[in-house]
Amino acid sequence: xxxxxxxxxxxxxxxxxxxxxxxxxxxxxxxxxxxxxxxxxxxxxxxxxxxxxxxxxxxxxxxxxxxxxxxxxxxxxxxxxxxxxxxxxxxxxxxxxxxxxxxxxxxxxxxxxxxxxxxxxxxxxxxxxxxxxxxxxxxxxxxxxxxxxxxxxxxxxxxxxxxxxxxxxxxxxxxxxxxxxxxxxxxxxxxxxxxxxxxxxxxxxxxxxxxxxxxxxxxxxxxxxxxxxxxxxxxxxxxxxxxxxxxxxxxxxxxxxxxxxxxxxxxxxxxxxxxxxxxxxxxxxxxxxxxxxxxxxxxxxxxxxxxxxxxxxxx
Amino acid sequence: xxxxxxxxxxxxxxxxxxxxxxxxxxxxxxxxxxxxxxxxxxxxxxxxxxxxxxxxxxxxxxxxxxxxxxxxxxxxxxxxxxxxxxxxxxxxxxxxxxxxxxxxxxxxxxxxxxxxxxxxxxxxxxxxxxxxxxxxxxxxxxxxxxxxxxxxxxxxxxxxxxxxxxxxxxxxxxxxxxxxxxxxxxxxxxxxxxxxxxxxxxxxxxxxxxxxxxxxxxxxxxxxxxxxxxxxxxxxxxxxxxxxxxxxxxxxxxxxxxxxxxxxxxxxxxxxxxxxxxxxxxxxxxxxxxxxxxxxxxxxxxxxxxxxxxxxxxx
Numbered sequence: 001x002x003x004x005x006x007x008x009x010x011x012x013x014x015x016x017x018x019x020x021x022x023x024x025x026x027x028x029x030x031x032x033x034x035x036x037x038x039x040x041x042x043x044x045x046x047x048x049x050x051x052x053x054x055x056x057x058x059x060x061x062x063x064x065x066x067x068x069x070x071x072x073x074x075x076x077x078x079x080x081x082x083x084x085x086x087x088x089x090x091x092x093x094x095x096x097x098x099x100x101x102x103x104x105x106x107x108x109x110x111x112x113x114x115x116x117x118x119x120x121x122x123x124x125x126x127x128x129x130x131x132x133x134x135x136x137x138x139x140x141x142x143x144x145x146x147x148x149x150x151x152x153x154x155x156x157x158x159x160x161x162x163x164x165x166x167x168x169x170x171x172x173x174x175x176x177x178x179x180x181x182x183x184x185x186x187x188x189x190x191x192x193x194x195x196x197x198x199x200x201x202x203x204x205x206x207x208x209x210x211x212x213x214x215x216x217x218x219x220x221x222x223x224x225x226x227x228x229x230x231x232x233x234x235x236x237x238x239x240x241x242x243x244x245x246x247x248x249x250x251x252x253x254x255x256x257x258x259x260x261x262x263x264x265x266x267x268x269x270x271x272x273x274x275x276x277x278x279x280x281x282x283x284x285x286x287x288x289x290x291x292x293x294x295x296x297x298x299x300x301x302x303x304x305x306x307x308x309x310x311x312x313x314x315x
Numbered sequence: 316x317x318x319x320x321x322x323x324x325x326x327x328x329x330x331x332x333x334x335x336x337x338x339x340x341x342x343x344x345x346x347x348x349x350x351x352x353x354x355x356x357x358x359x360x361x362x363x364x365x366x367x368x369x370x371x372x373x374x375x376x377x378x379x380x381x382x383x384x385x386x387x388x389x390x391x392x393x394x395x396x397x398x399x400x401x402x403x404x405x406x407x408x409x410x411x412x413x414x415x416x417x418x419x420x421x422x423x424x425x426x427x428x429x430x431x432x433x434x435x436x437x438x439x440x441x442x443x444x445x446x447x448x449x450x451x452x453x454x455x456x457x458x459x460x461x462x463x464x465x466x467x468x469x470x471x472x473x474x475x476x477x478x479x480x481x482x483x484x485x486x487x488x489x490x491x492x493x494x495x496x497x498x499x500x501x502x503x504x505x506x507x508x509x510x511x512x513x514x515x516x517x518x519x520x521x522x523x524x525x526x527x528x529x530x531x532x533x534x535x536x537x538x539x540x541x542x543x544x545x546x547x548x549x550x551x552x553x554x555x556x557x558x559x560x561x562x563x564x565x566x567x568x569x570x571x572x573x574x575x576x577x578x579x580x581x582x583x584x585x586x587x588x589x590x591x592x593x594x595x596x597x598x599x600x601x602x603x604x605x606x607x608x609x610x611x612x613x614x615x616x617x618x619x620x621x622x623x624x625x626x627x628x629x630x
Contacts, residue, residue: 030616037614253609260608261601264615265588268595271619272587273580275627280583286576293575294568299352300579301345304586312590312626 004035007134012107015134019109022126033126036133043075043132044243047157048142049150049182054163055189058226060142064100065229066236067138073105075131075139077124079153080110107131121152122266128156151182156259158252159242161185161235164203166193180206183219185238191223191231217245276311319350322449327422330449334424337441348441355447358390359558362472363457364465364497369478370504373541375457379415380544381551382453389415390446391423392439394458394468422446436467437581443471466497471574473567474557476550478502481514495521498534500553506538506546532560591626 003021006014021029046063048056057078064074100106109127111120124141131139141157143150154160162183186207188199200221207219222238224231246252280286292298318336321329336344361378363371372393379389415421424442426435439456446454456472458465469475477498501522503514515536522534537553539546561567595601607613 034614034616037616038611041611256609257605260615261605264604264608264618267615268591268619268622269584269588271623272591273584275623276583276587289579290572290576293579294571296353296356299349300575300582301349301352303579304583307583308586308590 002032002035004032004133007032007036007130008039010135012104012134015107015130016109018130019127022123022130023111029126033129036129040129040132043128043136043139044159045128045139045141045157046239047154047160048140048163049144049154049160050163050187050189051165052144054165055226056142056144056163059161059163059187059189059224059232059235060140061099062224062226062229062232063140063236064106066232068100068103068105071105072137073135074100074107075128075134075136076106076108077127077131077139077141078108078110079120079124079141079143079150080112107134107136121156122263122270124153125156125263125266152262154182155262158246158255159184159239161187161239163187163189164199165190166195166199184217184242185235186219186221187224187231187235188221189224189226191225192228196223216249216251217242276307279311280307317347317350319347319448322347322351322445323354325450327419327449330422330445331424333445334442337438337445338426344441348444351444351448355444358443358447358451358454359474360443360454360456360472361554362469362475363455363478364459364469364475365478365502365504366480367459369480370541371457371459371478374478374502374504374539374547374550375455376414377539377541377544377547378455378551379421381547383415383418383420386420387452388420388450389422390443390449390451390454391421392442392446392454392456393423393425394435394439394456394465395425395427422449422451436471437578437585439468440471440578440581467577469497470577473561473570474499474554476500476502476554478504479514479518480505481508481510499532499557500550501534501536502539502546502550503536504539504541506540507543511538531564531566532557591622594626595622 003014003018007018018029018032021032048060048063050056060076060078064076067074100108109131111124111127128139128141141153143153160182162180162185164186166188186203188196188203190196200223203221207221220238222231222235224235226232246255280289289298289303292303293300318329318333322333333344333347336347363375363378365371375391375393379391382389415423424446426439426442443454443456456468458468475497477495477500479501481503501518503511503518505511515538518536522536535553537546537550539550541547561570595604604613604618607618608615
C-alpha cells in the first residue's frame, strides 16, 4: 500500500516516513503528496511566533494540552533555528514537549531552518498537508519570528499568535521586523514580571495605531504565564474568536487564495531551479562560471542570460 | 553618456539613479551593471549585524567617522526592516546618519526588506557593486541579523561584525538563529551597562566552544560604547586584523568563490522565475490554478509539473 493510503488510514509511522522523504527530496514523496492533497483543508492552523526567549515552546505545550482537553488531535511543526552552538537549548525545548510523546492524539515534527532541500515555507506547507490529511484537528506551527522566512511561514496559519515578553515592549526596535502586522492575537507571556501591565498597555496602544489591518478584526492582547498554565484558556478563546471571525466575515476566502497563490509560486520557483541546476553542472561549467566571476572576466548578468537562452530557446 | 560611465567618473547622482533603477527592476539597469562589473572587487566590505536595539546604527555612524579619518571613502547599505508601524524608529536611525550627509566621501543607501523586486541579497549585491565601482574603499552593510535573509546578506561581507548588548548574553536563546557562526568580530555595545563584562565573558566562552569555525582565525570580543565613541578604534583594529588574515592566509579565495557562487545562483533563480511568471498569467490561468488549489480540485505539485513541461518541452 502506498504511504499516502496508509497515512489516510491513520498510520503514524507512514506519516513520519513521508515527512522524512519530503526532507530528503525524494521524488516519490511528491506523488504521495498529490494523493493526500484532496484530503487536506480540514485542520485549523495556528501560527505561534515571537522573539527568542519569549517562551513560545512552553506556550505551545500548554495550548496543546488545552486542545487535547477538548479532545482535538494536535499536530505541531516546530521550526528550529539551526545552530551547532545551541543544540543544547533546542534539545531542551523539545524535551519539554515529551509529556505529549505517548499521546496518540499529538504528532510533533521539528524542521530545521537550514540543511533541508528547498524553501522552508514550502516544506513546512508539505508537512502541514500531511498532518492535515492524517486528520489532525489543530496544527500549531511554532517559529522564531524575526526574519522574512519565518514571517512567510506563519502566514500559512489561519490565526497567528505573536508572543512577546515584558521588557521587549519598551524597545520599539524589537518589533521592527514587522511581526505586529501579522498578529491576529497577541500574548504577553511571563506576565508575572513587574512590567507586564506596561507591556500590555504599550502593545495595545501600538495595535490601535495600526492603520493597515483589517478593521473588522481588532487583535487583543492576552496575558499568560505559560510555565504555570495561566491565561491559556483565555488565549484559546481569543484564537477561537478569530477562527469564528474568519468564517463568518468571509475573510477566509481571501486568506486561502492568497496563501495558495504564495505556496504555489514558491513550489514553482523551486522546481524551476531544480530543472536548470543539473544543466549548469555539466562538464564543470558552474565551476568555470564562478572562476570567471571571481576574476571579473565574466559578469553574472550575462552568464545567467546565456543559460536562460539555452534552456528556453528553440521553442 | 551611459549611467555606468558617469558612475565610473565619480558621478554620485548617476549612482543614486542606477540604484533606483535596480530597485524598480528596469532592464536597462542590468546593462549598466554589466559594464560596471569588471570595475568592482576593490572595496572592502564590512557586515554589521545583531539583534534589534543593539545600537548598530550608531556603531555604523562611528565606524564611518573612523574610516573617514583614515581618508577612506565609505559606502553604507542599510537594510531596513519594513514596517508601517515603526516608520518613526527607522527614520530616527537614518536621521542620526545625517552628520555625514554633506560629506562627499560617504554614500548611504537604505534598502527595505520588503517591497522591492527580487531577492534582497541579490539587490544588496547589486548596490554593493555600484558603490564598489564608484570607488568606495569601505562598504558597510548593516542588517538586523536574525533571519536567514539577513544572514545571507552579511555573508557578502569580507568581515562580519556581530553586535550584542549586555543582558542578551545570558539568554542563550537570543543567539539561536546562528549569528555566532557568521561573526568574525564580536562587539558588546552599551558597555557602560553593569553586566557588560559578564556578557563579554559568556560570549568569549561560547566562541571558544565553537567547533566549526576556521581555526586560523579566532574571533575576539570588543567592548564599545558607540554613543560616546568609545572602543571604536579597537573595533577598527580588529576588523583590519581580520582583513589581513583573509589575505595572508589565502582564505579570501575560498570566500570569494563561495560568495560568487551563491549570488550567481540567486540571480539565476530570480531570472528563471521572471521568465515563467508571464507565461502563467496568460488568459487568467494563474487565477484558475489558485481557485483549483483552494477548492482542492487541483494539487499544486501537478500544476507546477504541467507548467514546467510546457516551458521545457520540445527541446
